[in-house]
Amino acid sequence: MDANSFQLTLEQQFQMRLMEQSAESLTREQLLDMVIQTSRLLMVKDNVIRGLVKEAIF
Secondary structure, X not given: OOHHHHOOOHHHHHHHHXXXXXXXXXXXXXXXXXXXXXXXXXXXXXXXXXXXXXXXXX
């Protein structure tokens, strides 16, 4: 993989900017909840990728 594979696309950069603007209006509690939900989803994504890699190897 080349280094460009890890860069955000223009569309993803735009989505990040929208997310940043939306986050500015959230309360601390809402932000904390969002961080926890995001962390959980990243862990689920890792598990899905790990499972797909195992299936592909065997």
